[in-house]
Amino acid sequence: MYLVHAKxxxxxxxTFPDDIGELVARGAGPDEAVEHVSVHADAAGGPVLGLYVLASSLVAAERTAAAVCRRAIESVPALRGWSLVRSEVPLIAASGRGHVMPWTDSASRDPFHPF
Structure with a gap:
């Protein structure tokens, strides 16, 4: 499974409609295997959806997420006129000590903790 960020x-x-995560997930076809959609409406640099996609490769997951999001832009009235800037798996830098370091929260500069 891949977490793909769609900006x-x-x-x-x-702004994103309140139910955008559900709308995007429901718009995915059964072959697209979108397991969950998280919403980051106030992300730095613009709104972001996190799509959890079951795919055979990173590239396939990114392409699937992009297709699902473009379809949402066409079919969800509140998204008409919006653009998909990018759809990609975020890269997380390793700390050099065998641990993966999370990104920092852009607003507070505190480490981002997904849990």
């Missing part, structure tokens, strides 16, 4: 460029003064 969006909204139309001016627009």
């Amino acid at each position: 969006f460029l909204p139309v001016p003064h627009a």
Whole structure:
């Protein structure tokens, strides 16, 4: 399973609908294997969806997430006019001590803890 971040460029003064995660997940086809969608409406640099995709490779997961998000832009009225900026698995730098270091929260500069 891959966590793919899909970054969006909204139309001016627009925000994600409250149920965007559910709408995007429901719009995925059975062959696309989107297991869950998390919403980061206030992410630095613009709104982001995190799509958990079962795929045979990282590239396949990124392509699937992009296709699902583009379909949502076309089918969800609140997303009309939005653009998909990128769809990619985020890279996390290793600390050099055998541990994976999380990114920092851009607002607080505190380490990001996903749990």
